[in-house]
Amino acid sequence: MDTIDRALLAWHEWNSGWQPCASYPRDASFAGQYHSSSQWATPEDTDDVIDRHLVEQTARLLDPLVAALDVRLRIAINMAMRNFEAGASVWRNPRSPATQEADYARAKRLLAPKLMALGLIGREQVHVSA
Numbered sequence: 001m002d003t004i005d006r007a008l009l010a011w012h013e014w015n016s017g018w019q020p021c022a023s024y025p026r027d028a029s030f031a032g033q034y035h036s037s038s039q040w041a042t043p044e045d046t047d048d049v050i051d052r053h054l055v056e057q058t059a060r061l062l063d064p065l066v067a068a069l070d071v072r073l074r075i076a077i078n079m080a081m082r083n084f085e086a087g088a089s090v091w092r093n094p095r096s097p098a099t100q101e102a103d104y105a106r107a108k109r110l111l112a113p114k115l116m117a118l119g120l121i122g123r124e125q126v127h128v129s130a
Helices: 003-017 041-068 071-086 097-118
Strands: none
Touching: 003 041, 003 071, 003 097, 041 071, 041 097, 071 097
16 A cells, blocks of 8 residues: 555545534534533544544545546545455446456556645655556
């Protein structure tokens, strides 16, 4: 797993974790300035909050890049991420199983320069297979 895989996995987990709230709209005016106190937070709690914030920032940068890809490449990314999450190759690409690996590699090649431009990866960290 290279740096692009890790960035895409963080994006996928963040993207999969969002659940709509049925009770209030996301932009409810009464809750706009609400922030819970962190006076009882341990250093580990603070570290977790910082880590979640970094993952969310990375995912928000990646989201429009992935959305701009061809649907075939987006499916390949999602199948690869589901397999990374599972730790085994259990998910299959329903549309083009024969070209899954090639499509995923192409998606990574297309995303690599954009990720470098955003500063999410360095040139030495790109190991995209053909």
